[in-house]
Amino acid sequence: MSTAAVPVGAAAARGAGSETWRHVRYVLAENPLTFAAFLCFLAIVATAVVGPALVPYDPLASDTAVALSPPSFAHWFGTDQLGRDIFSRVIVATRLDLGIALAAVALSFVVGSFAGAWAGYRGGIADKVVGRFADTVMAFPLFVLAMGIVAALGNTVQNIVYATAVVNLPFYIRLARAEIVRLREAGFVEAAAISGNGPLGILVRHLYPNALPTLVVQASLNLGWALLNAAGLSFIGLGVRPPTPEWGIMVADGANFVVAGKWWIAAFPGLAIMGTALCFNFLGDGLRDLLDPTRRT
Amino acid sequence: MPADGARVVAKRIVLGLANALPSLAGVVIITFILTRALPGDPAAYFAGPAATEEAVEQVRRTLGLDRPLPVQFLDYLRELARGDLGTSLTTGRPVLEEMAGRLPASLELTLVALLLAGAIGIPLGVLAATRPGSLVDQACRVGTTVGVALPVFFTGVLLIYAFYYLLGWAPVPLGRLDPLLDPPSTITGFYVLDALLRGDPALAAEALRQLALPALALALVAMAPLARMTRASMLGVLGSEFVRTARALGLSRFQVLVVYAFRNALLPVLTTLGMTFSFLLGANVLVEKVFAWPGVGSYALEALIASDFAPVQGFVLIMGILYVLLNLAIDTLYAFVDPRVARGA
Numbered sequence: 114m115s116t117a118a119v120p121v122g123a124a125a126a127r128g129a130g131s132e133t134w135r136h137v138r139y140v141l142a143e144n145p146l147t148f149a150a151f152l153c154f155l156a157i158v159a160t161a162v163v164g165p166a167l168v169p170y171d172p173l174a175s176d177t178a179v180a181l182s183p184p185s186f187a188h189w190f191g192t193d194q195l196g197r198d199i200f201s202r203v204i205v206a207t208r209l210d211l212g213i214a215l216a217a218v219a220l221s222f223v224v225g226s227f228a229g230a231w232a233g234y235r236g237g238i239a240d241k242v243v244g245r246f247a248d249t250v251m252a253f254p255l256f257v258l259a260m261g262i263v264a265a266l267g268n269t270v271q272n273i274v275y276a277t278a279v280v281n282l283p284f285y286i287r288l289a290r291a292e293i294v295r296l297r298e299a300g301f302v303e304a305a306a307i308s309g310n311g312p313l314g315i316l317v318r319h320l321y322p323n324a325l326p327t328l329v330v331q332a333s334l335n336l337g338w339a340l341l342n343a344a345g346l347s348f349i350g351l352g353v354r355p356p357t358p359e360w361g362i363m364v365a366d367g368a369n370f371v372v373a374g375k376w377w378i379a380a381f382p383g384l385a386i387m388g389t390a391l392c393f394n395f396l397g398d399g400l401r402d403l404l405d406p407t408r409r410t
Numbered sequence: 411m412p413a414d415g416a417r418v419v420a421k422r423i424v425l426g427l428a429n430a431l432p433s434l435a436g437v438v439i440i441t442f443i444l445t446r447a448l449p450g451d452p453a454a455y456f457a458g459p460a461a462t463e464e465a466v467e468q469v470r471r472t473l474g475l476d477r478p479l480p481v482q483f484l485d486y487l488r489e490l491a492r493g494d495l496g497t498s499l500t501t502g503r504p505v506l507e508e509m510a511g512r513l514p515a516s517l518e519l520t521l522v523a524l525l526l527a528g529a530i531g532i533p534l535g536v537l538a539a540t541r542p543g544s545l546v547d548q549a550c551r552v553g554t555t556v557g558v559a560l561p562v563f564f565t566g567v568l569l570i571y572a573f574y575y576l577l578g579w580a581p582v583p584l585g586r587l588d589p590l591l592d593p594p595s596t597i598t599g600f601y602v603l604d605a606l607l608r609g610d611p612a613l614a615a616e617a618l619r620q621l622a623l624p625a626l627a628l629a630l631v632a633m634a635p636l637a638r639m640t641r642a643s644m645l646g647v648l649g650s651e652f653v654r655t656a657r658a659l660g661l662s663r664f665q666v667l668v669v670y671a672f673r674n675a676l677l678p679v680l681t682t683l684g685m686t687f688s689f690l691l692g693a694n695v696l697v698e699k700v701f702a703w704p705g706v707g708s709y710a711l712e713a714l715i716a717s718d719f720a721p722v723q724g725f726v727l728i729m730g731i732l733y734v735l736l737n738l739a740i741d742t743l744y745a746f747v748d749p750r751v752a753r754g755a
Contacts, residue, residue, distance in 0.1 A: 249436030253730045256692025258440075261726035264714050265444040341561050345696055348563045350715055361563075368567050368700055372583065374575045383564035390559035398555075 140403050147399025153392040161208040170198035172205040172358045181370070184377055191377035193366060199378060202358035203385050209353065210360050210389070213270065214340040217277035222332045224278070225285025230324065232286070233293030234316045244290070247283035255280040259342060263351045273352035277342050281335060288331050292324035326404040334397035337390035344386050360386045419745050426741040430734050437730035442486050445723050446479070495727065496720030498713060505724040509706055513728075514599025515586055516698070516705030520690045522602075522621060523628035527686065531633030532679065535640025536672065539648060550637055557634025562693040566627035566700035573623060580623050584702045587617055624701040628693055632686045639682040643675040650674075676747050684740045691729050 141148045165172075170188075175195035184191040190199035232243035250258065262276035296302065297320070305319045347353045347361030355362055360382040367379025453470035461469070470476050474485050489495075495505040538550035573580040586601055587593055594604035594613055602621060605614035647653060648671055656670045695707035702708070710725035712718075 245432070245436065248433060249440060252433040252437050252734055253440070253726070254688040254691035254733055256689075256695065257726055257729045259692075260695065260710070260714065261441070261444050261722060264719060264722045337559055341559075344561055345563065345693075348561075348696060349699055349711055361561075364561070364564055364567060365699075368563070368570075371567050371571045372574060374571070376571050376575075379564070379567045380571075383561065383567065386561045386564060387556075387559055390561070391556060394555060394559050 137403060140399070144399055144402065146395050147402070150392050150395035150399060153388075154396050157207065157211065157389055157392060160204060161211045164204040164207055168198075168201035168204050170201040172197065172202040173356050174198075181375055181378075183375075190381040193363075193378045194370065197356075199363070199381050202363060203360070203381050206358040206360050206363070206382065207385070207389075209270075209357070210340060210344065210386070213274055213277070213343040214336055216274045217281065217339045217343065218332050218335050220274065220278035221281040221285055221335075222328065225282040226289040226321075226324070226328050228282075229286035229289030230293045230316060230321050233290035234297060234312070234320060240290070243286060247286045250280060251283045253280075256342060256345060259346060260349075260351070263346060268351055270352045273343055273346050276346070277339050280342070281339065284331060284335065285328065289324055289328060292327055293320055296320055296323055330397065330401045330404055333393065333400045336397065337393035340386065340390050340393065419742065422745040423738075423742050426738045429741070430738045433734045433737070434731065437727065437734060438487070438490065439483075441723055441727040441730065442483055444726065445486070445719070446482070490727075495724035498721045499718045500713065500716050505721050508709060508721070509724055509728055512704060512706045512709050514596075515703060516694055516707060518600040518602070519621065519624055519628070519697070519703060519705060520687070520694055522625040523632060523690055524683070524687060526625055526629035527632035527636055528683065530629070531636035532640050534633070535637040535679075536644055536667065538637070538641045539644035540667065542645065547641075550641060554634040554638040557631060557637075560631050560634075562627060562631045563696040563700055565630050566624065566697050569623045569627050570700070581616075581619050583623060583700070585704055586620055588620075591616060624697045624703055627697050627700070628690055631693065632690055635682055635689075636679065636686060640675065640679050643678045644671060647671045647675040673747065677744065680740055680743055680747065684737055687736050688733050691733060 175197050176192070177196045179188070179192050180194055180196035182188060182192050182196075188198050188200065190203060193199055193202075228243050229247075232240040253261075259276040259280050262279060263272050266272040266275065293316075302315060302319060305315050310319070343352075344359075344361035344364075347359050348365045350362075350365070353359040353362055355366075363382035364379045364386070367375070367377075367382070370378050453466050453473060453475050457466045457469040474482055477485075493506050495509070497504055498508060501508065534546075534550055534553075538544075538547040541547055570580070570583050574583055581588065591613065593601055594608050594610060594617075597604050597607050601617035602614050605611070605617055652674075653666060653671050656666045661670070694705060695711060697703065698705045698707040699711060706725055706728070710722050713721035713725075
């Protein structure tokens with residue numbers, strides 16, 4: 114790699130390592146919410162990793178003797194219509210819900226950002242095709258399209274991930290394309306070309322890394338939405354099958370009992386969805402302040 | 411110059427239609443791909459579980475599934491042009507007919523929710539922008555952040571618990587009208603409006619009572635992006651020089667805010683309104699399930715659970731078309747809001 118082509122990020126990281134730290138500390142101090150959201154995120158990940166090993170009850174074991182009992186010392190979040198412990202089910206479901214959201218976002222991040230970067234860099238036919246695809250997906254109400262995709266591909270968890278990823282693709286495509294078009298004419302690109310880098314090398318080693326901060330911010334802002342989308346799909350009975358514990362299905366189960374005043378079956382998994390999405394959103398806002406000062410609001 | 415204005419708007423609509431055509435083509439192509447990507451063999455599926463080998467082949471030929479894909483696509487276009495979206499296997503009736511019967515229910519819900527979201531979200535955003543850092547602004551910030559994280563189906567469930575079970579203000583959350591009442595005879599298909607037009611305010615009130623909770627559930631989620639965008643857009647405009655000039659000229663606060671600032675802040679808000687509508691069309695499916703609302707969303711959902719694919723595909727297609735048309739309408743509205751857009755066109 115030539116020394117002439119120093120990308121912006123690398124220069125900042127080398128020349129001002131302590132500067133970056135100061136900025137991080139400053140942003141966190143200014144935004145205690147971001148810090149709280151970060152701790153919250155760690156807690157959620159920890160729950161997903163070790164939660165299933167720690168829960169007091171088997172999430173699938175039903176005990177009809179205590180069915181539909183409200184929260185108590187024995188069952189912190191109460192029990193559902195089959196007498197299953199809701200606390201255990203909410204904890205165990207974290208891994209699945211988080212996994213679906215992360216997998217979907219990762220998939221659309223990788224595919225969308227490369228397609229968008231390629232389109233932005235090459236222009237011409239590639240740009241037209243990729244751009245048209247993004248426009249077409251955006252022409253649908255996204256949740257409706259996700260439903261249609263799951264219906265067409267088959268009703269599995271894997272297809273929920275694919276559907277959520279596909280409907281998110283346009284955001285990454287457009288963002289990556291715009292970033293690359295903005296950066297394409299920059300001096301360091303010319304320098305990289307002069308020092309003998311091929312088009313692919315320039316795109317992958319010099320342009321793409323400089324577009325990453327914006328894309329990472331987009332991904333973190335996208336996580337909460339992906340979680341809501343996936344939970345919505347399983348709420349209407351797609352993807353995850355009962356009795357697998359999953360937040361969306363649990364809210365759907367509980368919805369039938371709310372008219373009778375049995376709020377806890379739907380409330381706790383619903384709060385779990387809400388809390389997790391809220392944490393993701395705060396984290397995304399904070400990350401944006403940190404990585405992408407131009408989009409600060 | 412009203413005649414001139416009319417011509418500009420007409421031109422804008424034609425131009426917008428030209429822009430909408432590729433989107434429409436894209437919607438049709440994607441829906442076609444979805445119909446042909448059905449799991450397993452569509453012929454075997456349409457022939458039913460008890461069909462013999464010959465029967466499946468027979469179905470394959472009658473459906474044209476043995477022909478090359480481009481030919482199938484042309485057939486698909488021809489069927490669409492005739493308004494043929496296929497037949498539901500569970501009810502045995504044409505999909506288009508059933509969708510048309512249920513669409514008013516969904517539209518009534520969506521439009522009322524959109525009105526509610528706009529009526530609360532936009533003034534809230536304006537208020538927050540005029541007092542940055544104030545209590546209203548903070549409340550707006552927290553509210554919009556939480557609102558974006560709300561799962562709409564969960565909001566619906568919470569509302570039922572609060573307003574039906576605890577307070578007893580809302581009727582049983584089942585459908586558009588108490589089953590003991592007769593719906594008003596159809597004019598628009600919107601129960602509240604129809605009842606009013608038929609001169610039956612009591613019936614309209616009943617329909618409105620049923621409508622309130624599902625519409626509120628949708629609106630609570632939809633107003634967050636609206637308020638956020640209004641606030642950001644207004645903040646930008648309020649800092650600009652023409653607003654300062656208007657203030658310096660001694661115009662009333664109302665005039666500065668509404669006539670000068672708000673009108674200029676409206677464009678991004680309109681764009682957000684379009685996105686909100688798209689979001690509402692999707693969220694409708696969830697809310698219709700929670701409130702047993704007999705709209706197109708719950709129709710598609712019942713079909714989906716029964717592996718009855720024609721209604722689902724019809725639903726995806728119609729929603730896509732609806733959204734493209736809405737974007738066209740919003741595109742036209744731009745011309746009214748912003749004279750520069752009209753002149754540019």
